[in-house]
Amino acid sequence: MKNHLTPLGPKADKATVRRHNLSLVLRAVHDAGEATRAGVATHVGLTRAAVSSLVEQLLEYGFVTEWGKTSSGQVGRPGTVLKVARTGPAGLGVEINIDYVAVCVVDLAGTDRVRLVEHVDNRGVPPSQVLAHAARLAARAIGSAAEQDLLPAGVHLALPGLVTGGTVRQAPNLGWQRVAVEGLFAQALLALRPAHRALPVSSDNEANAAALAELWFGAGTEGVRSFLYLTGEIGVGGALVLRGELLRGAHGFAGEIGHMVLEPDGPLCRCGARGCLEQYAGQAALLRAAGIDADSGVRGVTDLGRRARRGEPAALAAIEQAGRRLGLVVSGAVNLFDPDAVMLGGAYRELMEWLAPAVERELALRVVSGLWTEDGKRLRAASPLGDAARGAAGVIVREVLEDPAAYAERVGE
């Protein structure tokens, strides 16, 4: 979300201005956590009267609630504190990954209110079946959300592949090519909830969603605005956040760090090229190097962590090797981008303790600015709050914050 906390120019018509200002006020309350009408007015540069009128509408729509000092019965008086509502509008995120499906409902304040995860091997399963499974999980989450008076404004899908225009163009690790995920998912969800209005469905790459989660709910809240995000799943996903915005690239395909080359004549990758990072530092490669079943997924990673903790040489050597390779590619990316930080998520987060020293050695050696030597903290584990399902739900929440009137109109129909 761009932080355009400035009133519109003089050319916009009145209804547009009001719509825009409604979002302005809602986001001001959201970003502050709690705020008075006077505080909001100062922050957004509108008059106290204009803010009061906008707040009335937000209260009526149910986007904000009043807190404190209400026992005196003087609701609406200057000191009353506004917060975003914990009921009503919500975001629904669905992450479809190689070996699990996760769904998450996030409220307007960014709190994780429903979370369901199912471990399942999606490789070789027809896409329609995987999406139908995800839709069942989503329907259950919508039900749990309704019990908490939350009504998702839409669904955002996060998938491990190149995603544009509602279609997974390519997801090598799932074996998908040109799958119209939004349409298939919407259809499956509607079949499960025939009596309900269809929810708008959008989609993106899972590393992008995880990076947005990190921005909105994790390191971003501590002021880290530019970072490279790597997620060690079966593949190696990547995303770049620059000054608080996700870099999508000219065609929506930015962030494919897993296919940066380490050895031009190395092992064949699912992408068709040879020697990609994924073949050395992906979860399967890592497990194989440690003598663990390469297909054992999340359980395998936990096992690897256990072995490393016990000091098993094969486990430590496998992680150190992957870390070195990761460090070679990450230092190249840091030389290109000069980010504030590099976040390691997914399987890497669990193995951080043994992985980080190897990555940091390469960073210290290879980052030209030398800045990465002076402050080891630039390499960090991704926040546990920063998963793709939650980021995907956050995308929907941001849409509501950007245009609350649109949600109110849709729900009011």
Place this chain on the structure above:
Amino acid sequence: MKNHLTPLGPKADKATVRRHNLSLVLRAVHDAGEATRAGVATHVGLTRAAVSSLVEQLLEYGFVTEWGKTSSGQVGRPGTVLKVARTGPAGLGVEINIDYVAVCVVDLAGTDRVRLVEHVDNRGVPPSQVLAHAARLAARAIGSAAEQDLLPAGVHLALPGLVTGGTVRQAPNLGWQRVAVEGLFAQALLALRPAHRALPVSSDNEANAAALAELWFGAGTEGVRSFLYLTGEIGVGGALVLRGELLRGAHGFAGEIGHMVLEPDGPLCRCGARGCLEQYAGQAALLRAAGIDADSGVRGVTDLGRRARRGEPAALAAIEQAGRRLGLVVSGAVNLFDPDAVMLGGAYRELMEWLAPAVERELALRVVSGLWTEDGKRLRAASPLGDAARGAAGVIVREVLEDPAAYAERVGE
């Protein structure tokens, strides 16, 4: 330059608004090439009367001139065409590179009005001496500019290294460490022109300046808004332009593509690491591989081109090898960034004919989105207009366009 062609919000004071709108109108005329007052008013969303008043001031300051239909004597009537002035404000760019110094004066319309280049080996020469030499060249350019009624608003230095806060932190190929280039240059220039007011001096990396030249005067003018720029000099410089803006990175060090690693245990690089791209595809490495004196600089590159044109196997093999290596790194960068295009500048531009096929082979094989297979045009030679000295001069011109009042005040003192 951000293209903020919108009037300011209601909170700004009157003087600030006028100052901002003065720039708005000047940039509208600049971007259009020529424009009527009415056209400008429509474009920027101000009243015709406000625009006329602002134009009067710009005419008075000498930033714009009136053209056409003036033979009738009705200066200022509706149809009169406005253009930016070809005299008055200008930018002065100075590129200090390993084996040459170039200076360039650009007028407000972006035309290259003075250009001086001197080939000289700057390696091992004390920085103060190199900067004094550059100042002498700059003083000569200022003299030639004055003969054309052009008065530079400032000097921007472009240097092959990590540059921040007026200091070259590190320029391995020059052998410089922590050189306060702005101060040294300003001092040297003032010593040459004691009777004149000191010009403001700023500085940046040369690849950044070259990429900005490409954006402002080259491919950017044809709608290429996101690109990776590589310049083959003795080192390999790089810069990234994303949606019309140079990516500077969190600490100002983005774009160091020359130090992305190809072989972790490869030859030692000047940066202290091993196996950097520069060691395989830098100008010296390229010349050495072709059996040409690695220190022969620009002449060596011309010689290499001549040999390739004659079909000499050693020359062709050297370029093909460098191209493959370049392709490996560039495809990684494309996977990360997903730019519209990749531009090859400097020595690469001269060798494009033989270099491009090798680079394109790797791009076709390794870019995950596959988009780079479908359209070979994404790899292009940098524009001959896109050199660093010109880009540096452009930086100063943009500053004038962003705040013409500041220039007028300074000159009027």
